[in-house]
Amino acid sequence: MQHCPLxxxxxxxxxxxxxxxxxxxxxxxxxxxxxLDAINLNVKNSNFINNRHVFLESGTPGSGTDYAGIAINxxxxxxxxxxxxxxxxxxxxxxxxxxxxxxxxxxxxxxVNNSKFINNLxxxxxxxxxxxxxxxxxxxxxxxxxxxxxxxxILLQILQLQxxxx
Amino acid sequence: xxxxSIEGSISGTAADIFSKGNIIINNNTFTNSYATGVASSIYxxxxxxxxxxxxxxxxxxxxxxxxxxxxxxxxxxxxRIHQNQ
Numbered sequence: 001m002q003h004c005p006l007x008x009x010x011x012x013x014x015x016x017x018x019x020x021x022x023x024x025x026x027x028x029x030x031x032x033x034x035x036l037d038a039i040n041l042n043v044k045n046s047n048f049i050n051n052r053h054v055f056l057e058s059g060t061p062g063s064g065t066d067y068a069g070i071a072i073n074x075x076x077x078x079x080x081x082x083x084x085x086x087x088x089x090x091x092x093x094x095x096x097x098x099x100x101x102x103x104x105x106x107x108x109x110x111x112v113n114n115s116k117f118i119n120n121l122x123x124x125x126x127x128x129x130x131x132x133x134x135x136x137x138x139x140x141x142x143x144x145x146x147x148x149x150x151x152x153x154i155l156l157q158i159l160q161l162q163x164x165x166x
Numbered sequence: 167x168x169x170x171s172i173e174g175s176i177s178g179t180a181a182d183i184f185s186k187g188n189i190i191i192n193n194n195t196f197t198n199s200y201a202t203g204v205a206s207s208i209y210x211x212x213x214x215x216x217x218x219x220x221x222x223x224x225x226x227x228x229x230x231x232x233x234x235x236x237x238x239x240x241x242x243x244x245x246r247i248h249q250n251q
Contacts, residue, residue, distance in 0.1 A: 068184060075187075088181055101209060102184025103201070109187035115194045120181040122201040 034073045041074040043082055048072070048104065050086040067091065069106025077107040081114045088121035178202035180209035180240075181232075189222045199232040206234035210241045 020040040028035045029049040036043070048071035055067075071087040072079070088103030103122040105112070181199040183191070189210055199207040207229055210222055222241060232238045 084182065089178075101179035101203075103181040105183045105185070107183070107185040107187075109189070110183070110185040111190040112183065112194055113190075113192050117182040117194065117196040117199060117207065119198045119200075121199075122178040122181040122203065 028071065031070075034069060035071050037069075037073045038077075039075045041072070041076065042078045042080075043072065044080045045082070047083045048085070048087055049083075052087065053089045053091070055089075055091040068102045069104070071104045073102075073106045075108040077105070077110050079105070079110075079112045079115055083116045083118070084120055085116075085118045086120065088123070090121070090123050178234075180205040180207065181234075182207045184209045184211070186211045188220050189224070191224045191227060193226045195228045195230070196232060196238075197230045199229075199234075199238075201234040204234060204237065205240040206232035206238050208239045210239070 020042060021038050023036065023041070023043045024045055026043075026046040027049070028046070028051060031051040033053050035048060035051050051070050053067050053070050067089045070089060071084055084104040101122065104117060104120045178201045180203075181201045182196055185208075191208065196207045208224070224239065229238050
């Protein structure tokens with residue numbers, strides 16, 4: 001497994017290949033980076049509350065780490081009867097051009113049953129030219145495959161940008 | 167012949183779940199999910215080859231008050247590229 005150094009994680013559980021980690025009846029609350037990071041992970045009857053990565057420092061957009069899965073980041077993940085409330089990523093920058101993904105869970109091979117997802121968020125803050133670049137991508141996508149309801153949201157964003165420029 | 171993504175994930179994708187591989191999501195509730203990019207709740211990235219097909223099952227879930235730039239659920243698959251050599 002490839003992991004960042006220990007200091008990078010606020011709450012860190014390492015699980016080598018060929019071993020299944022079982023987490024039951026647990027509460028993970030108010031952590032500031034990925035809570036569970038494992039290969040072969042079963043999580044049952046547990047709550048993940050307000051685990052958020054917040055990054056608002058200055059820097060160069062389009063570079064750095066892509067944040068994902070603040071509550072759980074796992075390969076071969078089984079989640080049953082859990083609650084994920086208020087987990088996610090708030091960042092100022094578009095990390096590596098993406099801005100992060102999977103506010104609560106990032107997984108490869110996933111089973112999620114009987115669980116609640118409430119108030120999770122994935123919100124890079126949009127500023128200046130970054131927003132202009134994204135608009136172009138959004139518009140090209142909408143015209144091909146997405147709904148008019150979504151289009152209205154995008155057009156609203158464009159209007160907001162124009163107001164900001166003025 | 168090789169495989170290449172049609173579209174990569176965009177800023178702030180999927181507040182609840184981002185997953186690759188085989189995916190089963192049953193009997194869950196998703197409420198007030200918010201993403202500034204695509205897919206407010208679930209983004210499934212399906213990387214398949216003819217010999218390695220993936221299954222996605224999403225049933226009996228309830229999505230309420232989810233918000234993103236585009237959709238609640240996005241399932242992205244790979245595009246097969248033919249190369250003339």
